Amino acid sequence: MCSVISRVKPVQRALALTLRLGTSTERSSYAAAERRRFSPGVTTRVDPLLAPCRSYCSRMALTEGLLFRQLFEKESSTYTYLLADTETKEAILVDPVLETIDRDLKLIHELGVNLKVAVNTHCHADHITSTGLMKKRLVGLKSAISKYSGATADILLSEGDKITFGKHYLTVRETPGHTDGCVTLVSWDQSMAFTGDALLIRGCGRTDFQQGSPEKLYESVHQKIFTLPDQCLVYPAHDYLGQTASTVGEERKFNPRLTKSLVEFANIMNNLNLPKPKKIDISVPANLVCGVHEV
Numbered sequence: 001m002c003s004v005i006s007r008v009k010p011v012q013r014a015l016a017l018t019l020r021l022g023t024s025t026e027r028s029s030y031a032a033a034e035r036r037r038f039s040p041g042v043t044t045r046v047d048p049l050l051a052p053c054r055s056y057c058s059r060m061a062l063t064e065g066l067l068f069r070q071l072f073e074k075e076s077s078t079y080t081y082l083l084a085d086t087e088t089k090e091a092i093l094v095d096p097v098l099e100t101i102d103r104d105l106k107l108i109h110e111l112g113v114n115l116k117v118a119v120n121t122h123c124h125a126d127h128i129t130s131t132g133l134m135k136k137r138l139v140g141l142k143s144a145i146s147k148y149s150g151a152t153a154d155i156l157l158s159e160g161d162k163i164t165f166g167k168h169y170l171t172v173r174e175t176p177g178h179t180d181g182c183v184t185l186v187s188w189d190q191s192m193a194f195t196g197d198a199l200l201i202r203g204c205g206r207t208d209f210q211q212g213s214p215e216k217l218y219e220s221v222h223q224k225i226f227t228l229p230d231q232c233l234v235y236p237a238h239d240y241l242g243q244t245a246s247t248v249g250e251e252r253k254f255n256p257r258l259t260k261s262l263v264e265f266a267n268i269m270n271n272l273n274l275p276k277p278k279k280i281d282i283s284v285p286a287n288l289v290c291g292v293h294e295v
């Protein structure tokens with residue numbers, strides 16, 4: 001049992017243990033179903049979710065003065081992103097997950113960066129954020145989420161806000177549709193977009209719960225993400241197939257859902273028939289208050 005779980009009160013411990021119930025078999029079959037859905041008739045031998053190298057991805061910063069890490073949480077197939085200014089050491093973390101808080105804090109300490117803001121791209125339904133617990137562990141850390149998420153946080157974000165770390169910053173673009181409070185965070189030079197669940201690689205967030213709306217999502221992606229430069233790298237909150245990044249140009253051309261007309265898109269989204277995320281009933285209430293934080 002990891003130290004985060006062992007230190008919490010009984011109620012939270014039960015909650016946290018419940019969160020661990022998903023088996024690798026379930027995850028494998030979800031990944032297999034995803035592969036069939038996206039690539040009918042194609043089978044692969046290696047399950048990307050089970051590859052050990054997936055907890056830390058190798059993607060590093062290409063921009064001078066920027067430290068960048070893409071991290072992976074395998075139960076929910078969530079990507080967490082650490083960005084820091086190499087000179088000032090100021091850092092931000094995007095979409096951190098409760099299960100990987102020890103790994104993330106260890107990396108932050110090893111790299112000697114000073115985490116200023118932990119931001120969630122939306123109120124996640126499939127996992128609990130580590131933001132609240134991280135605030136307990138790191139003095140001065142502030143949480144951030146969209147003001148339309150309905151969640152509490154130190155910073156409530158809206159269109160055009162900047163999240164600054166040293167000489168760098170991410171700009172908030174509101175991209176509702178998966179939820180009302182979804183945002184995409186775009187780097188100062190438009191070379192990177194952290195799209196949360198609005199745009200996934202060759203996919204997009206589902207629209208069948210939490211204020212989901214295919215019409216809103218279609219408009220968000222077309223107006224706020226597909227208007228970015230072709231070479232802008234797309235970093236989503238999830239990937240179920242082992243893909244780590246895409247570009248705006250690629251998604252504009254090849255995304256099997258968002259290249260369609262609005263009517264076709266809505267028809268696809270209204271007929272996905274996906275099972276409800278297993279942890280939705282505990283994740284959403286917890287994430288509305290920054291996760292499990294009464295420890």
Ligand SMILES: N[C@@H](CCC(=O)N[C@@H](CSS)C(=O)NCC(=O)O)C(=O)O
Nearest residue numbers: 030125126197203204205206276277278
């Ligand atoms: N099986 C997972 C949930 C998978 C899922 O529903 N993913 C969401 C994003 S997290 S709410 C989604 O939008 N998927 C889009 C798609 O097309 O798959 C679980 O039980 O947690």
